[in-house]
Amino acid sequence: MNSITDNDPAAEPRGFFSKSATIAQPGFSRWMVPPAALAVHLCIGQAYAFSVFNAPLTKVIGITQPAPDDWSLTTLGWIFSLAIVFLGLSAAFAGKWLEKVGPRRTMFTAACCFGGGFLVSALGVQLHQIWLLYLGYGVIGGIGLGLGYVSPVSTLIRWFPDRRGMATGMAIMGFGGGAMIAAPASVALMNHFKSATSNGVAQTFVVLGVVYFISMTIGALAIRVPPRDWKPSGWTPPVTASKMITREHVHIDQALKTPQFYLLWLVLFLNVTAGIGVLGQASVMIQESFKASITAGAAAGFVGLLSLFNMGGRFVWASTSDFIGRKNTYFVFFALGAVLYYLVPQFAQSGNIALFVLAYGVILSMYGGGFATIPAYLADMFGTAFVGGIHGRLLTAWAAAGIAGPVLVNYIRAYEVERGVAKAEAYTTTLHIMAALLVIGFVCNLLIRRVDERHHMNTSTPAIN
Structure with a gap:
């Protein structure tokens, strides 16, 4: 060990x-x-x-x-x-x-x-x-x-x-x-x-x-690192760790031997896959969904608005996770995201631009929130001694999602158009698949438990920050 x-x-x-x-x-x-x-x-x-x-x-x-x-x-x-x-x-x-x-x-x-x-x-x-x-x-x-x-x-x-x-x-x-x-x-x-x-x-x-x-x-x-055993003034660590937050540490190599790492990998992969494909096609998607109403300039404004939600969601959702917990935050991402992805095609078909934009804004806030919340989730599960390195290895999920998301959006849309589906409706199947992926993500998050004690490091020496 x-x-x-x-x-x-x-x-x-x-x-x-x-x-x-x-x-x-x-x-x-x-x-x-x-x-x-x-x-x-x-x-x-x-x-x-x-x-x-x-x-x-x-x-x-x-x-x-x-x-x-x-x-x-x-x-x-x-x-x-x-x-x-x-x-x-x-x-x-x-x-x-x-x-x-x-x-x-x-x-x-x-x-x-x-x-x-x-x-x-x-x-x-x-x-x-x-x-x-x-x-x-x-x-x-x-x-x-x-x-x-x-x-x-x-x-x-x-x-x-x-x-x-x-x-x-x-x-x-x-x-x-x-x-x-x-x-x-x-x-x-x-x-x-x-x-x-x-x-x-x-x-x-x-x-x-x-x-x-x-x-x-x-x-x-x-940049500075805190001294050994430093803690904020007036803050007392819990005497016992909470159900999902450990006070122990897991070595970076040992983390890859735990099921929690791979479940968290899937959690990040599925959340990012659902968001990144939309982010890359947002301008085209809103123009094709509302062909008579949305100009190229308005579509550019939509992309800019999504960037604001993406940025703001990183701070808001990550801060919220400090109060409701990381696992519950991801439950919100997956449950709410799946519902919104399912409803977006209906908003488009009914011509409701406001609900369409709002739905995608919330989706992109949770996309950004997923990136910002996952390091804290890792620290809760594996401790802080090697959290930076463990986070780095988990980011391979981002690289994989960067391929999977755009492929799903682009190729399924192309297939739908080739078989005669109107461009305004060509994203329906893709968005329903995204909703299904988020349901799978919900299950993966549900399966996450505390890391078994056998994976903990030898703490006979005081931890170094």
Whole structure:
């Protein structure tokens, strides 16, 4: 059985970027940690806005119109896909390293990768070499995404044992809202750098790479971990653990031997699958559902509104989970989500735009809420010693859902249209399948129990934060 000393910062080499060098001094306010996490998450949230570069990248040579040698949208689509794949892979494989070296080194590495990925991509645009964009934003930037996503989480959970959900919600809310800053900023930069010989993409990549590196580095320098046995002033841990919250710790390798890990993997996978497919097709979906009423501009507004629900849901639902419990929060996600997915086609057929928009807003709030609540759920089940690494491995569910969700929405819709179903009704079958997936998720969540004591670490040595 692994010892809790496996995660001891005192056992690591000392240095400015070492875990021991980030231990907070007396008087440090824990409220300085969420801004440090946000400095990273608001940057990597740019990933949701990468689509603003798609059209300009198809005209790198032609400038105003695509030239014969310009890249196609299908070729460019692999950039974002690679980034999400490497987000999941880096989060999964670097999780154990994160717990060993601490958040500062991991966050600085994320800054180098994410910022550097933009610079490599800028070179790819300048030389018109697509493989450099795949390598830059897709592989190197994707690694930065994964490391940046998971690195502040375990630290926040340790600083806020009394409000785990709220703490992770504050940071992960930044990932949902980063695109709201990145999208207009990117468009403004491209317009600023546009000329007769350039559409401004390469220069924009350089500026974003530098700005994101600086912001993420500031977050890395500001991050601190709590001292051993630290707890909030005036807060007393429960004498006995609650039914679903343990006071013990499970080693990152041992966690993969528990049924709880795989049930939580399915819980996240099913919740994300149901939301991410809709997120990718929201504009087209509302236009086809209300062809006579919704313009392209109104559809863009709908997408923006969904982003607000996605961002707000990350904080609201995660904070709510501190009061009603993580398991009950996911029960709400699955039960309410299944009902709404079943009813959405009826709202469309009846021409009720308001209920259609409201239903999708709630669905996307629960999509974002699922991301923000799962780290606290993991801490409840496996303890805090290795929660960052365990969270990283669980994020492979996100990578899988990123493929499954869009495939379900796009291919089933195409099949329905091919067999003569009107476009306005082509999503009905897909949405009913999504409802069924959420019912399965409800059952998976129902089956989750406390982790068996045989998986707990040896706690003869005091736990290290």
